[in-house]
Amino acid sequence: MSEHAKGQRSSKVLSCTAEATLFQRNFVKELQARVIENGEPFAIVQADTPHEIFHAMDIPIVTNQWWSSYIAAKQLSTRYVEVLEKAGYTGSTCKYCSLGLACTLDNDPKTAPWGGLPRPTVLVARMTCDCIQRVFQLWADALGSPFYPLEAPGWEHKDTRWFEHNKHDWEEVYTTQRIDLMVKEMDGLIELLEKETGRKFDEAKLRALMEDINTQEELMGEASNLVTRTRPCPVGIADQMPNVMIPQWHRGAPWAVNHARKFRDEVKARVAEGAGTVGKEKIRLMWIGAGLWHDPGFYNALEERHGAVFVWSMYLPFAHAKYTRYGLDQPLRALASRICGMNEVLHLPPWMNEWMVSEAKACGIDACVILQPETNRLSVSGTKITKKALEAAGVPVFEIAADMVDATRWRHEDMVGAVSRFLVDRVESRRA
Amino acid sequence: MAPASASFGTVDAVRRDAEALAQRAAASGQKVCGWLGVGSPVELIDAAGLHPMELSAGDAHATPLADEYMEDLFDPVVRGVFERLLRGEFSYLSAIVLPRSGDSVHRFYYYLCELKRAGIANLPEPILFDCLQAQGAPSNNYTRDRLEEFRAKLATVSGHIAGEAELAAVMARASQRSEALQEIARHHRSGTLAAEEALATYAAARMLPHDEFLARASAVLADNAESRSRNAPRIVIAGSPHDDAGLHRTIAEAGGEVVGDFHAAGELSIGASLGRNIDALLDFYRTRWTPRSFGDPAERLLTFAREANADAVVFSFFPVEEALTWDYPAQAAALAANGIATLRLPDQARPYDPAAAAQLGAFIAKLAPRRK
Numbered sequence A: 001m002s003e004h005a006k007g008q009r010s011s012k013v014l015s016c017t018a019e020a021t022l023f024q025r026n027f028v029k030e031l032q033a034r035v036i037e038n039g040e041p042f043a044i045v046q047a048d049t050p051h052e053i054f055h056a057m058d059i060p061i062v063t064n065q066w067w068s069s070y071i072a073a074k075q076l077s078t079r080y081v082e083v084l085e086k087a088g089y090t091g092s093t094c095k096y097c098s099l100g101l102a103c104t105l106d107n108d109p110k111t112a113p114w115g116g117l118p119r120p121t122v123l124v125a126r127m128t129c130d131c132i133q134r135v136f137q138l139w140a141d142a143l144g145s146p147f148y149p150l151e152a153p154g155w156e157h158k159d160t161r162w163f164e165h166n167k168h169d170w171e172e173v174y175t176t177q178r179i180d181l182m183v184k185e186m187d188g189l190i191e192l193l194e195k196e197t198g199r200k201f202d203e204a205k206l207r208a209l210m211e212d213i214n215t216q217e218e219l220m221g222e223a224s225n226l227v228t229r230t231r232p233c234p235v236g237i238a239d240q241m242p243n244v245m246i247p248q249w250h251r252g253a254p255w256a257v258n259h260a261r262k263f264r265d266e267v268k269a270r271v272a273e274g275a276g277t278v279g280k281e282k283i284r285l286m287w288i289g290a291g292l293w294h295d296p297g298f299y300n301a302l303e304e305r306h307g308a309v310f311v312w313s314m315y316l317p318f319a320h321a322k323y324t325r326y327g328l329d330q331p332l333r334a335l336a337s338r339i340c341g342m343n344e345v346l347h348l349p350p351w352m353n354e355w356m357v358s359e360a361k362a363c364g365i366d367a368c369v370i371l372q373p374e375t376n377r378l379s380v381s382g383t384k385i386t387k388k389a390l391e392a393a394g395v396p397v398f399e400i401a402a403d404m405v406d407a408t409r410w411r412h413e414d415m416v417g418a419v420s421r422f423l424v425d426r427v428e429s430r431r432a
Numbered sequence B: 001m002a003p004a005s006a007s008f009g010t011v012d013a014v015r016r017d018a019e020a021l022a023q024r025a026a027a028s029g030q031k032v033c034g035w036l037g038v039g040s041p042v043e044l045i046d047a048a049g050l051h052p053m054e055l056s057a058g059d060a061h062a063t064p065l066a067d068e069y070m071e072d073l074f075d076p077v078v079r080g081v082f083e084r085l086l087r088g089e090f091s092y093l094s095a096i097v098l099p100r101s102g103d104s105v106h107r108f109y110y111y112l113c114e115l116k117r118a119g120i121a122n123l124p125e126p127i128l129f130d131c132l133q134a135q136g137a138p139s140n141n142y143t144r145d146r147l148e149e150f151r152a153k154l155a156t157v158s159g160h161i162a163g164e165a166e167l168a169a170v171m172a173r174a175s176q177r178s179e180a181l182q183e184i185a186r187h188h189r190s191g192t193l194a195a196e197e198a199l200a201t202y203a204a205a206r207m208l209p210h211d212e213f214l215a216r217a218s219a220v221l222a223d224n225a226e227s228r229s230r231n232a233p234r235i236v237i238a239g240s241p242h243d244d245a246g247l248h249r250t251i252a253e254a255g256g257e258v259v260g261d262f263h264a265a266g267e268l269s270i271g272a273s274l275g276r277n278i279d280a281l282l283d284f285y286r287t288r289w290t291p292r293s294f295g296d297p298a299e300r301l302l303t304f305a306r307e308a309n310a311d312a313v314v315f316s317f318f319p320v321e322e323a324l325t326w327d328y329p330a331q332a333a334a335l336a337a338n339g340i341a342t343l344r345l346p347d348q349a350r351p352y353d354p355a356a357a358a359q360l361g362a363f364i365a366k367l368a369p370r371r372k
Helices: A013-037 A053-054 A064-073 A076-088 A095-106 A133-143 A171-172 A174-198 A205-230 A237-249 A253-273 A296-300 A315-323 A333-341 A350-363 A383-392 A412-431 B010-028 B040-046 B076-087 B103-117 B137-156 B164-188 B196-206 B210-224 B245-255 B278-287 B298-309 B324-337 B354-371
Strands: A043-045 A061-063 A120-127 A148-150 A283-290 A308-313 A367-372 A397-401 B032-035 B051-054 B093-099 B123-127 B234-239 B257-262 B313-318 B339-346
Touching: A013 A237, A013 A253, A013 B164, A043 A053, A043 A064, A053 A061, A053 A174, A053 A205, A053 B093, A061 A064, A061 B010, A064 A095, A064 B257, A076 A397, A120 A133, A133 A148, A133 B245, A133 B324, A148 A174, A171 A333, A171 A367, A174 A253, A174 A333, A174 B137, A205 A237, A205 A253, A205 A333, A205 A350, A237 A253, A237 A296, A237 A315, A253 B032, A283 A350, A283 A412, A283 B093, A283 B210, A296 A412, A308 A315, A308 A350, A315 B010, A350 A383, A350 B137, A367 A383, A367 A412, A383 A397, A397 A412, B010 B032, B010 B051, B010 B137, B040 B051, B040 B164, B051 B196, B076 B103, B093 B103, B093 B137, B093 B245, B103 B123, B123 B137, B137 B278, B164 B196, B164 B210, B196 B210, B196 B257, B234 B245, B234 B298, B234 B324, B245 B257, B245 B313, B245 B354, B257 B298, B298 B324, B313 B324, B313 B354, B324 B339, B339 B354
Parallel strands: A043 A061, A043 A120, A120 A148, A283 A308, A283 A367, A367 A397, B032 B051, B032 B093, B093 B123, B234 B257, B234 B313, B313 B339
Antiparallel strands: none
16 A cells, blocks of 8 residues: 555645645745755754744744654655665664654655755754754764754653643743753854854844744634633644644744634634534544644544544644743743743653643543554653543543654554544443 | 672672662661662762662563553663562662663653652652753753752752762772773673673672672682683674673574673773762763763774774664664774674564574674684
8 A cells, every 4th residue: 555545634624724734835935945045044953942043033944843744744754764774773763853864864856855955054952862862963964064952851840730830930840940051052052043144143032022922822722722622622633733833833923923813713703603523523532642644634534433523632732831931031031941841741741641631621531542653752651651640530542553754554444443443442332 | 798709690690689688788777779770870879878779670571560651662671670669679779760861761760750649659769860961061060950959869868968078988989890890891801701790790880789799899800810712703792781691692602702792781881980079970970871972872882892802793772772773873884894793683672582593693603714
C-alpha cells in the first residue's frame, strides 16, 4: 500500500479553517521567498523555543516540527527515514525531530521541499531529551551553521494546578532560578542574532508582541471553552488544529490575533445554533498526543459509526493555559516562563496527568485515546501515569502505538477498527 | 569489613555483596542513599555521612510492576531498578539520587516523585542532581547554585552538614577509587586482568563501600599481575552499558579478547575531580562523560580504541537507545579511517542475548589474521 493511500482527509465545518490553511500556504510561499530567493537570514528552531524573539526581530524561522509535518504531508517521510537508515542512524531515532536533518543529509534539491533548506543563521533547540542535542549538532554541522542549545533544567517545584496559576504567578510556578537561566540564555541568543543579522532587538517591541499574544490566547481560551465544554461539541479536531496551530506559529501577529477572533466568533455562532460535529453526539473523546499529521481523517472516522467526537486535543486548550502571561514589565522573564516548562507540562507527571484529568472532568469526556509514539521517548513519556489517572477518574483509555509523522506502519482501517472495538467494549457496553 | 578476596567474580556477585552491606549499614542506623546514573555526585552523598550505593537492576528482567507506569522507551536498567523499588527490595534506602545527565534517569525522578506524592508506592526520597553540561556561564552558574542546594537536601536526609574539610577528604577518596580503577583498566588493556573481572571491579567501585572496594581491588591487582593475553584480536565494546559479561564471554568464546569497555558501566564510569573543593567538583560533573555531555564522540572513542590498541570495536545498543545511536555513524567512520574494524550487533536486550554469537564469530574470524 502506498503511503498516500493510508491516510485519509479530514472533514471540516468552519470557513475560517480554510482561511487559516490558505494563509499558511501563502506564508510558506513568502517564507520560501524570503529564505530561498532573497537569501534573508533565518533560523531553524524547535517548537519549544522562544519564537517571540525572532518575531520581534523580524527574522524568519523554520520550526523543526512544522518542517517535519510538512515533509510528511509531502509524502516524503518514508524516503527520509530510509536516508537516515542508510547513513547509519538506525534504532530509536525520533522521526518528529529528525526528518529535517534527513532532508538535509539527502541533499537532493529535486526531491526536497523548497529544494532543501539553505544555510540558516543559527539552529536553536531546547535540550529536553538526550538525542536533540545530537540531531541539532549534526544538522548544524551539515548546514555549516552554529547550534545554540538552550538548557532544559530539572524542575523540582511541582504545582499541580499550574494551568490555573501560571498566567499570573509564573515566577513562582516556573521558579526564579529556571527563569533566570533562560533569560541569560536568551540574552546570548539575542547577541548572536544581532551580530549575525545586523537586526536590533527592541524590548518594547517584544512587550507589545507579548501583549498581542495575550489577546490572541485569551480569544483561543474562549474558543476552547466553547469547543470543549459545550454539548454537542461544535467543532472537532480537524477544525481545531489548524485554527489554533497556524495562528500559534504566528502568535501575536495582526493576522493571528484577528484569526483567533474570527475562530472564536464562528465557534460561538455554532454553539448558539446548537450545531454539532455529528448528527447525534454520543461519545465525547479526548486525544492525547501530537497530531496524526499523516492521517487527519482518522479523527472523523468514528463519528458516523459511534457518534464519537474528538472534542479535546491539547493544542487548543493549551493555548490559553500555557501561553498567556500577565505582568509584562520584564517581557523576557515572562517569555522565559512561557518556554521553560513548555514540554514538561505536556509530557511529565504531575503536570501532564493533573491537567489532563482536570480537563477530562471539565469537558465531560467519555473516553480517551493516547498516542504512544514508538520512537520518541519525549512524546511517549507520562502517558501511562496519565492513563492510570484518567481511568481512576472514570475515563477509559485506549493506547494507540503510532508515530506522528512516520506512516510506514500505520494502517487507517486497522486503527479505526481497534478504537471502535474499544468504544464498544469500554463505553457503549457500559451504557447498555 | 568482609575479608579481602582476590576476585570480585561477577557484577551480580558484587551487587549481592553491596546490597547485603547496605542493609547491614541501615540496620545499624546509618542512612543509605541509592543512586543511579553516571552523573551522580557520590562524593557529596559520602560527605553527608550517607552510605552511597549505585542501584542495580539485578534480576529484574521481567518488569510487570514498572510496566504499569513506565513506557517502553525507558532504559532497561532504569526500568529494572524501578521494578525492584516497587517490589520493595530497596526498602532500606533513605533517599535515591537521580542526576539530570541522562533522559531516562531524569524522567524517572519525576515518576518516583509522582508515585510518592500520589501514595501509590512507599518509596525513598527522590533527590534530583540538576547538573547542566552546556558550555558557558549561565549553565555553570546555575549548576553551582544547584550543587549547594543538593548538598543541603542531603544534609536534611542525613542530619549532617559536611564541612569543606570533609568534602576534601571524600574527594580524595574518590580520587583513590579512580586511580585504582585506572590501574584496573590498564591491566584490562594489557591482558593481565580478565574482562569479566574488570567489569565486576568497575561495578564494585560504584556499589561497595570505599574501604571494602579498595582492599579487594588491591588484592585483585596483586593476584593478576601476569599477562594472560592470548594474542587474540583485541576488541573494545561500545554503546549501551553492560551489567553482565555475557557479550564479553561470547567474544572470548569466538576467539577475541575484550580489552576495553567504552560504556557507562565500563571505563566511562571512571573519573574524579582534580581539585579538592566544591568548584573542582562542579567542573568535574559538568564536563564528565554522560549521555548529555558535549564533545566529539568519534574522537573520544577513537582515542580510547587506540589506547587499547584495539583491532575492532563491537557496538551494542539497547533497543530503546536514542542518544548513543546518533554518535555511531561518525564513530564507525573514524574508526574505519584508522584501520579499526567495527561491528554493530543487532539491538541487545538486558540481559545479554547470545543470539548474535554466530555473527560475532564470523567477524572475529576475519580479524584473526590481522594479529599474525
